[in-house]
Amino acid sequence: MTFSYPLNRIVEIIGSHVTCEGDFSGAITGIASLSSANTGDLSFLGNPQYKDQVEHSKASILLLPRDHSGKPKADQLFLKVDNPSYALALLCRDIEIDLLPKPPAGIHPTAFVDPSANVHNTASVGAFCYIGPQAVIGPEVTLAEHISIGRAARVGEQTQIFPRVVVSDYCEIGSRNRLLQGCVIGSDGYGYALVEGAHQRLPQIGRVVTGADVDVGANTTIDRARFGTTEIGVGTKIDNLVQVGHNVSIGKHCLLVAQVAVAGSTKIGNGVVVAGQAGIAGHLNIGDGVIITAASVVVRSIEANLKVGGCPAQASLVTNRIYSLQRKLPDLFKRFDQMEKTIDSTYKAQT
């Protein structure tokens, strides 16, 4: 896990809009946070919370926002850019390609591919993969190890699938998706009808369809539709251990953070952010641009562009006001007891 990047290579990667300040002529051999960086490391200020750490950082090169006011130390270089976090990402992407080379096209000798499946000759199929009947694996797809691709499932071009993923029967994965380890695309929806005291399963004959550029986190589960489609829109990024119920529709460019759960048939608009551990009940509409704060419990539909939180979720301004007043409850109860006494004595004095 070693690398070495001279300044000119770094500038080449992060682009010409960079402003250099200070002086460091060596090569970068590591990336580290502001506080843990040493000579030879590159660091960055991505979160203003850590601003004060810049002047104490021993990093040799620092990626900083353009309006940063401090000055570099001796043998230290500031690279000022619009978005330090993104500039770092560009650099890391380059390093990542070195560290994790794309496996060669072809099918691993231990893999099993059904004769009726169609694997593109530029795709890579890893060890112990199972490709079911009529499945289609597109160009430049990378499948790591222990992956199951079900009957008639389709995987779009340049999609990367990590070990131990299941893409179940008839599901359709878009282009340039990243499906992380252990996620399950197309598990049965959870639907039962109570018939004579027993829960009878409602067969789930729909599928899951993801748009282009979707990411799905490790051990996340996305249920197939009862009929029709569970949809994940273009550019939506789903974190680990998330549950997406059957017939859910999620719009474009949404973020669903770890351990979120979305119950069946709920529709989520575009650009929605659902923070970690939040839950959304079934059959709701969540408008475009909504932000749902962590651990919220959403039980009603939400209009576009609102920020909501709490249990049950309501406008965050209201929720935060309530949280603040809850902390004053002990005081309120005391004041109230005192007031009752005052009134009591006032009343007695009058009678």
Place this chain on the structure above:
Amino acid sequence: MTFSYPLNRIVEIIGSHVTCEGDFSGAITGIASLSSANTGDLSFLGNPQYKDQVEHSKASILLLPRDHSGKPKADQLFLKVDNPSYALALLCRDIEIDLLPKPPAGIHPTAFVDPSANVHNTASVGAFCYIGPQAVIGPEVTLAEHISIGRAARVGEQTQIFPRVVVSDYCEIGSRNRLLQGCVIGSDGYGYALVEGAHQRLPQIGRVVTGADVDVGANTTIDRARFGTTEIGVGTKIDNLVQVGHNVSIGKHCLLVAQVAVAGSTKIGNGVVVAGQAGIAGHLNIGDGVIITAASVVVRSIEANLKVGGCPAQASLVTNRIYSLQRKLPDLFKRFDQMEKTIDSTYKAQT
């Protein structure tokens, strides 16, 4: 994923108690929700919330409750039944058999079966399955790919196991279970004793036993008992990403919705419903017929047939009253401040 069902076939499947109203003589080639259905589709009203969508639906055949009052359009047929959702399920079950044919009996050439295991000759063992020593796979069991069946584990007849499931050593799966992708039956219970500042593992030598007709969701985990048995009762249906701790006992015909967690040694009665993301502490008793609402945190035992919610969970009527009053706190604090002023001035006026 195509199919075609003429009316007489549909009636044959959903049963003779149906009442027909209107007129449609073609075949059904799709199933869709009320709002997205088109000519040739069958739709249904399963949730009264969508009642108003019936008159605008373009579906050719609609499954409706008997008391539905609207009239079919031209070239549209109403099929009135007791339970439209269940009638649809019967139809979908038929379609499902077409879409997902049962694999033939036998052991896939890539599977590994320990010589001391006993696989019934009507069972189907998929690609890359591992069947451990002394394991017993019953009649008509279906194992998909990448499944691990541990030492001396048993799988009851007609049970269906999806890709990537682990049934760990000594665990016993009942008949007609459905274990969805990635679930783990028989992971170690989480038990430690603090000995001289370090957590010493308490070995977990019990097992998991499931009754007949149990479903377990994708990536759900059910821990083996410390000793004795973690039990899942007949007909209980568990959703995705649920955690069931060691020595938990769950009764018959319960529902545990996604991301529920039940801590160790808790006993859950029959017919209990635990909605999504709810948590139940350890060593509690949850009576028959209890309903626990979504995201509740249960820290005390609950008597039979109560509906509880909130954090900490209490009777839902109380919790909902508290939620409602919490929203009035800002107003209460204002009224209180005003009252203090009034009393203050009254008091001053008197002195």
Place this chain on the structure above:
Amino acid sequence: MTFSYPLNRIVEIIGSHVTCEGDFSGAITGIASLSSANTGDLSFLGNPQYKDQVEHSKASILLLPRDHSGKPKADQLFLKVDNPSYALALLCRDIEIDLLPKPPAGIHPTAFVDPSANVHNTASVGAFCYIGPQAVIGPEVTLAEHISIGRAARVGEQTQIFPRVVVSDYCEIGSRNRLLQGCVIGSDGYGYALVEGAHQRLPQIGRVVTGADVDVGANTTIDRARFGTTEIGVGTKIDNLVQVGHNVSIGKHCLLVAQVAVAGSTKIGNGVVVAGQAGIAGHLNIGDGVIITAASVVVRSIEANLKVGGCPAQASLVTNRIYSLQRKLPDLFKRFDQMEKTIDSTYKAQT
């Protein structure tokens, strides 16, 4: 799953500091809870909550705390020890070795080991395992089935890995770890930068490093660092379905119970206990010895040795006081309405 332990063998295992009371001369053939035990079973009192069950227990041998005051029945033996739960653990460890014999060293014929990987000759590699390039598997390591060990990943000596685990590229697992079924070590961190309306992935080129004696639960996910290291300290025990974000640092001897989530870059000290379903926001510091109660939502850093709970989490004493007062809100609102009337009439009487 049968065994037979005579008294002298039991005393030999749990140590000489035991005090015997009563009389039972047979062998123990089962272990059961106080209420379910029968003749021939050993039981124990591990939780004072069950104290009253001792006198009714039919167990032949009971492990009890030294200060237990009751007397054994005929044909019943009390073994008094400092920590009955731990004494039972010692016994169960012995039984466990019988029930789950360590597999022999060597590589299963169905496994795939990259030629550049280094597997110690005392290690055991199970069926369908994949060992990537430059990976190192240490002495006496046990890998069960369907395990992926990524490029240049390292597994320390005597570590035990259960079926279907992924240890991703460059990650490093300490000695004597136990990684339970389906857990993922080294999934990508969840990091994106919004660039022209689309979420651009921030490459995650760091890794996960675990100390010695770490346990990781089933289907738990631990993300690799964006750069640098996600760290799990010596002796820390993580339960099932837990999410640990990128660049998180967890100290020594912590407990993270099921379904906990820790967001990116948070630092957790030593000896911290995070109870089930709790969530901790990113970029926080959680001091040594902190206890976070179940389902709490931690949004601020916490000083050492505090016990916190609730949403948002604060000192448990405060949270519990607020919970208690919330239950009195209906009464408070009534009293308040009454008081307004009283004041109103008093005021009117005065004017």
